[in-house]
Amino acid sequence: MLEAILMMYLRRGAAHGYDLAARLTECGFVGLNPGLVYRALRGMEDLGWIRSAWDGEASHGPPRRVYSLAPPGEQAMEDLVRGFREIRGLIDKVIAAYEQQAGC
Secondary structure, three states: OHHHHHHHHHHOOOEEHHHHHHHHHHHOOOOOOHHHHHHHHHHHHHOOOEEEEEEOOOOOOOOEEEEEEOHHHHHHHHHHHHHHHHHHHHHHHHHHHHHHOOOO
16 A cells, blocks of 8 residues: 555655655554655665656755656556455445345
């Protein structure tokens, strides 16, 4: 889920890792270790799903990495969402069967 949510944010525009980590609380990731976020970002970059570049102009401190979604990431995101829809359909089926005390 972490990768999917990070890519969702990057679909909206490039962002620094710190900003992405802070925004994860909107999706319920409270108290998440920032190291996990940066490891996920590096892993997605290794897969070619995202790109990063150094941005020295955005802050008065040292340059920071800015991440953006790459075309293979767009495709990966579409595949993830399709899979999420399929899983949601199965979950809905199980819940409905449970509520009706019937089989799937």
